[in-house]
Amino acid sequence: MSKLYTKQDIKEAAKAIKEGKLVAFPTETVYGLGADATNVQAVNQVFEAKGRPSDNPLIVHVADIKTVEELAEINKNAYNLMKRFWPGPLTIILPIKPGSLDKVVTGGLTTAAFRNPDNKETIDLIKAAGVPLVGPSANTSGKPSPTKPEHVLHDLDGKIAGVLDDGETRIGVESTVIDVSTKIPAILRPGAVTVEQIESVIGEIQTDHHKVGKNETPKAPGMKYKHYAPNAQVYIVGSDEWLKVKEWILKHPDQQFGIMAPDKLQSDFEQSNVSYFGMGNSIQDASHRLFDGLRLLDGNNKIKIIFAPEFVKIGLGIAYMNRLEKSAGKQYLVDLVD
Structure with a gap:
């Protein structure tokens, strides 16, 4: 049985993360499946628990911009977006520094996706764990994403250490993903942060949602494989x-x-x-x-x-x-x- 952690149990949940276990966490969008992003064995457990294809990169959740600075090269566009939308439902793809993140996190790419979620309990969890967390949606791969703790337990009970319970999420659809590692920034997944909002900060961006080829590694989740589908x-x-x-x-x-x-x-x-x-x-x-x-x-x-x-x-x-x-x-x- 997976444990339902309360706000008072954050230190216990962080201890589980440090031990290489999986803990689902709340964000303003959906619940994420957390593991130490610097622990390859722990990250591999995320793919196993979800049944997720290994070439599907993971979003790295951080408590502050300083952590991103240690892992990636941040350009002007990225800094401006972080200043305007973080913490919040915007994921930013950046070139990583050599050796900063294992290929199991990046899908073998030289870029990685970063997000600073707008949820106090999860920020406290990341700080208590002392490491950034990978955090794909905490569900069986391909199924509708979880917006309540009970959704997580329905799919993953017994497969993870527990769920940090903060009730129902506020937004309900995953974060916007923007790639700023390219000459012209491009939206790879739409979300609550709109194109118009982003363009008001950094100017014109690409919005044609690149289609990923059969043998191509996607730069962001939700681009290649079947998603969000119920059995009906x-x-x-x-x-x-x-x-x-x-x-x-x-x-x-x-x-x-x-x-x-x-x-x-x-x-x-x-x-x-x-x-x-x-x-x-x-x-x-x-x-x-x-x-x-x-x-x-x-x-x-x-x-x-x-x-x-x-x-x-x-x-x-x-x-x-x-x-x-x-x-x-x-x-x-x-x-x-x-």
Whole structure:
């Protein structure tokens, strides 16, 4: 059994980290699976516990900029971004100093991803451990990311020392990843820090989300392998398509369905073969609840189809749709009903 650490147990959790064990930690985005980034054996356990491909690089979580200075070459763009957005949901890819991090952390690349999370308990944990922590999402690889301690335990109980409990995360989708090791900085994964916010600090950036080839090592998580997918098939539903969903469900009374939709639509789906999960009334609500809803509905083995709402790809909507499209394999309602 993995332990549920409280805020009062941070020293105990840090001791486990120092001993080479794995401890999941909270951030403002999702829960991360922490291990000493300087301990190769501990980092290898992260890949084993998650079932994660070994060429998928890990984000290094730090308590301060000084730690990054010891490990990487920081350019002007990176310093400006750190000053503006750290601590916060922005991961920055930088060239590392020779020998500073093992290839198991970087995926064999000469760059590494760094983040200073906006969570006091985790910052205290990093400081108490005295080492930076690798921190991929604390879930089985490919499944929806964990936004609650119970999500972590569902996937990893018995495989890790424990989870530092800070309740539900605030944002619900992983950090924005920007590569500033290239001539023109590029967004590799959208998140809560938007393109517009970044460009207001460092000027124009690339936003075309580079597609990783079969034999290419990704520079950031979430670029190459299947992510965020429940066992049920997810279909994306436009704001004007919920009547079609209701009609489809009425035609299939012997099937069980999961509905993730705005709160205001719940009264439209009170059929006995529907499990409803309210997504709130805004893109902020929907992003916060996306992974929780996917996990909750997927816990019902009778549900084979989950319907989830589309949002316009603007601001946080870009990050939300990035995760939802990967969860759904880019399957929209039209792929089911037409």
